[in-house]
Amino acid sequence: MFRTAERTAHGVRLIDQRKLPLEETYVELRSPEQVAQAIRDMVVRGAPAIGITAAFGLALGAKQTAAAQPQRFSEEMERILAHMESARPTAVNLAWAVRRMRDVMTERLANGGDPDDAVAALEREAQAIHDEDLAACKAMGAHGAALVPEQATVLTHCNAGGLATAGYGTALGVIRGAVEAGKRVRVLADETRPFLQGARLTAWELLADGIDTTLITDGMAGSLMRRGEIDLVVVGSDRIAANGDIANKIGTYTVAVLAKENGIPFYVAAPMSTIDFDCPDGDSIPIEERDPSEVTELFGTRVAPDGVGVRNPAFDITPARYVHAIVTERGVARPPYVTSLAAMRER
Amino acid sequence: MFRTAERTAHGVRLIDQRKLPLEETYVELRSPEQVAQAIRDMVVRGAPAIGITAAFGLALGAKQTAAAQPQRFSEEMERILAHMESARPTAVNLAWAVRRMRDVMTERLANGGDPDDAVAALEREAQAIHDEDLAACKAMGAHGAALVPEQATVLTHCNAGGLATAGYGTALGVIRGAVEAGKRVRVLADETRPFLQGARLTAWELLADGIDTTLITDGMAGSLMRRGEIDLVVVGSDRIAANGDIANKIGTYTVAVLAKENGIPFYVAAPMSTIDFDCPDGDSIPIEERDPSEVTELFGTRVAPDGVGVRNPAFDITPARYVHAIVTERGVARPPYVTSLAAMRER
Numbered sequence: 001m002f003r004t005a006e007r008t009a010h011g012v013r014l015i016d017q018r019k020l021p022l023e024e025t026y027v028e029l030r031s032p033e034q035v036a037q038a039i040r041d042m043v044v045r046g047a048p049a050i051g052i053t054a055a056f057g058l059a060l061g062a063k064q065t066a067a068a069q070p071q072r073f074s075e076e077m078e079r080i081l082a083h084m085e086s087a088r089p090t091a092v093n094l095a096w097a098v099r100r101m102r103d104v105m106t107e108r109l110a111n112g113g114d115p116d117d118a119v120a121a122l123e124r125e126a127q128a129i130h131d132e133d134l135a136a137c138k139a140m141g142a143h144g145a146a147l148v149p150e151q152a153t154v155l156t157h158c159n160a161g162g163l164a165t166a167g168y169g170t171a172l173g174v175i176r177g178a179v180e181a182g183k184r185v186r187v188l189a190d191e192t193r194p195f196l197q198g199a200r201l202t203a204w205e206l207l208a209d210g211i212d213t214t215l216i217t218d219g220m221a222g223s224l225m226r227r228g229e230i231d232l233v234v235v236g237s238d239r240i241a242a243n244g245d246i247a248n249k250i251g252t253y254t255v256a257v258l259a260k261e262n263g264i265p266f267y268v269a270a271p272m273s274t275i276d277f278d279c280p281d282g283d284s285i286p287i288e289e290r291d292p293s294e295v296t297e298l299f300g301t302r303v304a305p306d307g308v309g310v311r312n313p314a315f316d317i318t319p320a321r322y323v324h325a326i327v328t329e330r331g332v333a334r335p336p337y338v339t340s341l342a343a344m345r346e347r
Numbered sequence: 348m349f350r351t352a353e354r355t356a357h358g359v360r361l362i363d364q365r366k367l368p369l370e371e372t373y374v375e376l377r378s379p380e381q382v383a384q385a386i387r388d389m390v391v392r393g394a395p396a397i398g399i400t401a402a403f404g405l406a407l408g409a410k411q412t413a414a415a416q417p418q419r420f421s422e423e424m425e426r427i428l429a430h431m432e433s434a435r436p437t438a439v440n441l442a443w444a445v446r447r448m449r450d451v452m453t454e455r456l457a458n459g460g461d462p463d464d465a466v467a468a469l470e471r472e473a474q475a476i477h478d479e480d481l482a483a484c485k486a487m488g489a490h491g492a493a494l495v496p497e498q499a500t501v502l503t504h505c506n507a508g509g510l511a512t513a514g515y516g517t518a519l520g521v522i523r524g525a526v527e528a529g530k531r532v533r534v535l536a537d538e539t540r541p542f543l544q545g546a547r548l549t550a551w552e553l554l555a556d557g558i559d560t561t562l563i564t565d566g567m568a569g570s571l572m573r574r575g576e577i578d579l580v581v582v583g584s585d586r587i588a589a590n591g592d593i594a595n596k597i598g599t600y601t602v603a604v605l606a607k608e609n610g611i612p613f614y615v616a617a618p619m620s621t622i623d624f625d626c627p628d629g630d631s632i633p634i635e636e637r638d639p640s641e642v643t644e645l646f647g648t649r650v651a652p653d654g655v656g657v658r659n660p661a662f663d664i665t666p667a668r669y670v671h672a673i674v675t676e677r678g679v680a681r682p683p684y685v686t687s688l689a690a691m692r693e694r
Contacts (some may be wrong), residue, residue: 006692112601118611188658191642191650193540193564199643199651207654217540217642218566220597223663226600251566253573257608258601295564296536299648303367303538304546305554309561311535316570 002205004163005044005053007126012056014044017163021204032061032080039087039094041288042195046164047238048133051093052228054084055126058101062122066115073115077105089286090247090277090315092239097129097292130166136271136329137168141177144234144269145328146183148178152231155221158249159201160236160269170236170269172206174327186212188230190221192249194294194312218251225262233259234327237270244320244337245282250313256322269327275341282317290314349552351510352391352400354473359403361391364510368551379408379427386434386441389432389542393511394585394621395480398440401431402473405448409469413462420462424452437594437662439586439623444476477513483618483676484515488524491581491616491674495525495532499578502568504537505596506548507583507616517583517616519553521674526558533559535577537568539596541641541659565598572609580606581674584617591667591684592629597660603669616674622688629664637661 002024006013011028019025027043029035034072035057038044044053061080085098100186104125104339108118148154161172166177178185187206192198199215206213218222224230233255239247246252246268261264277287291312296302304310326340327331330347333340349371353360358375359382366372374390376382382404385391391400408427412420432445452474455465495501501522508519515523525532534553539545546562553560563571571577580602586594593615594597606613626632639657643649651657673680673687677694680687 021577022649113538189655190566191540193538193566196650199655204652207652212656214658215642215651216658217597218564219537219596219601220658220660220663222601222604223597223660224658226664249566250564250570254566254569254601254605257569258604261431261604261608297563298645302369303543304562305551306627307552307554308546311485311561311563311567311571313567313570316567317573 002162004049004166005056005130007056007059007123012053012060014038014053014161016043016145017045017201018052019185020200029057031064032057035060036084036087038067041241045091045160046196047091047236048165048170048271049098049163050088051273052090052130052133052166054087054094055129056100057084058098059123059126062105062119067120068115070109070115073118074109088288090238090288093273096273099131101125116123116276126268132175133166133271137165137170137173139329140170140269140271140327141168141173141180142321143331144174144267145181146182147175147232147265147267147325147327147332148174148183149231149290153183153186153188153229155190155230155255156202157198157235157252158192161202161205163201163205164236170256170271171234172202174213174267174269176209186214188214188216188221188224190218190255191215192251193218221255222258225258225264230264232265232267234267234269237268237274238315239279239285240268240270240275240326241279241281241285242277242338242341243281244323244326244335244341246318246320247282247285247324248318249313250316253316253318256318265324267325267327268323272328272330272345279343282319283316288314289342349509351396351513352403352477354403354406354470359400359407361385362510363390363402364392364548365390367547374661376404378411379404382387382407383431383434386433392544393506394438394440394583395512395517395618396437396510397438398444398620399477399480399513400440401434402444402448404431404472405445406473409452409466413466416455417462420465421456422570435635437585438634440620443620447476448472480618481513481515484512484520486676487517487616487618487674488515488520488527490678491521491614492524492528492530494579494614494672494674494679495521495530496578498531500533500535500576502535502537502577502580502602503549504545504546504582504599504602505539507551508552510548510552511583517618518581519549521581521614521616522558523556535561535563535568535571537565537598537602538562540565540600544596551596568602570639572605572611577611579612579614581614581616584615584621584628585662586615586632587615587622587673588626588628589624589685589688590628591670591673591682591688593665593667593670594629594632594662595665597663600663600665607669612671613669614672614674615670617665619675619677619692624692629666632664635661640679
């Protein structure tokens with residue numbers, strides 16, 4: 001079984017998601033700067049996995065800085081925290097993990113702890129973020145399985161699987177939960193251009209679990225829905241606004257509109273850490289625009305003429321009105337989300 | 348200026364569309380079997396261009412068979428006609444061109460013509476099919492330009508351009524017509540997986556004409572519509588049923604649904620030869636399913652794990668209710684198409 005991200009004696013080890021499915025290789029990063037760069041370069045991606053990786057990178061940075069005087073330690077850590085948070089703008093889990101780590105550090109130092117105390121606490125906190133995510137995904141799987149019919153073809157977009165989390169997955173966690181509950185599930189995976197997470201990652205990890213998986217290009221899902229070949233959609237999210245608007249991989253909005261048009265339920269699965277209660281709606285979520293070469297080049301081969309303009313937003317916003325339910329580790333929220341998500345937070 | 352397809356002294360010459368945009372190379376085919384194979388392999392694609400290429404290939408076949416006795420000539424030509432017609436199933440223009448060529452041959456031989464007479468008539472007919480298509484595209488451009496605002500961002504899918512026709516194009520003909528009418532048009536081109544006709548062909552031929560063109564992946568169009576960045580959609584078609592249902596490149600239905608959801612007009616441009624009056628509706632149109640490797644491999648690099656299932660329908664059906672107008676060389680048809688298209692046929 002692969003490990004998405006783990007803390008090693010002297011670094012942070014990641015499965016190199018850019019090499020999948022052809023090679024299962026791992027990289028070991030030896031500084032928080034290298035970890036931030038790996039997040040930027042999408043060695044690791046997926047909102048929860050980015051948060052976990054950032055936490056491990058911050059623990060590593062703390063350990064490497066531990067010898068400093070408390071004041072210097074604190075200043076250096078603030079620099080590392082800010083640098084890590086800037087790696088990618090859309091996924092709220094990154095900012096959430098950074099804040100959680102900063103709070104632990106601040107609390108330790110404020111209560112008379114020395115840098116060594118803070119390092120130990122930060123190591124424990126990073127591992128807790130990892131372990132809680134795994135538990136959350138399994139809980140999402142159990143809650144979400146109830147939404148899946150006994151026999152179903154499920155469409156998913158991008159990769160919201162074990163590779164996007166500590167393991168098990170959010171959207172793919174719901175699928176795994178349904179399979180473990182004995183349901184007969186067949187998965188259709190959108191390839192998800194430009195980065196092909198569906199083809200490379202979702203298909204790979206589902207086949208490894210023996211789940212029947214069929215790959216399609218992003219333009220095919222609509223036609224298959226129209227022909228009655230899809231029973232439900234489940235996707236992950238990089239940030240959920242307080243009103244239930246969903247930021248997720250570019251193309252998610254399209255799938256949601258097609259599902260609505262064809263009377264198919266559209267579900268989102270994400271941990272509570274993905275919900276940004278400070279963000280009133282989707283229009284407040286920053287959308288990362290990535291390098292044009294991700295669109296114009298495929299494995300080093302240029303596919304478009306020189307001089308063409310390119311857009312490459314990495315995410316889109318799906319308004320809450322398209323979302324039939326949001327599955328978290330605490331249960332299944334239904335519209336109106338502004339109240340159901342807030343109630344879930346209080347639990 | 349490129350030439351999509353032309354008859355040479357001893358063959359049929361095609362621009363090799365699989366090599367674009369990196370290389371502008373031409374292949375010369377020396378038998379009707381080679382022409383049929385080039386259609387199957389998508390050296391040439393686009394419904395009108397397939398019809399034209401098939402007609403040239405049949406003229407070539409007739410010339411090579413001319414020495415035979417009339418009875419042998421007729422039998423051999425029937426074999427060639429049937430083989431050519433089987434090259435691709437969805438585009439009706441192929442069957443239409445084959446039927447037109449067969450009718451010319453039959454008429455000549457029935458009226459006492461010898462094979463040499465038939466060959467000369469078939470050569471003229473093939474050239475007429477080519478020339479009429481070019482004229483039809485220019486007429487479509489003139490009619491369709493009226494649908495484009497003075498300043499507009501136009502989304503198109505796949506390639507319905509000069510490369511899909513004798514030149515000028517159907518959907519891109521409408522865009523060219525609008526530009527020639529002095530309108531300020533910006534084009535957004537869906538890359539159109541799996542074959543990337545948008546990235547490779549549409550962007551190439553529009554940039555060659557100096558038209559402002561921006562490339563996006565297929566999953567981005569919806570989000571850009573939602574953000575108000577697209578004013579209208581225009582696409583081509585491979586077959587139009589009598590009721591106005593549209594067969595076109597996979598992903599077209601998705602674009603149509605997104606346009607409807609966002610209140611954006613969705614137009615189809617195609618010559619009268621694309622309308623199959625014998626076909627009552629879209630469900631009667633055969634949909635070609637192509638090789639899985641088009642989805643799982645990109646330039647020889649495998650992007651999906653072994654063992655994954657693959658669907659690869661090359662076309663989809665867009666029900667007529669999503670189509671705001673159909674532009675042909677005879678004008679602009681509006682719903683209900685069952686009457687407006689029939690009336691257009693009578694003109």
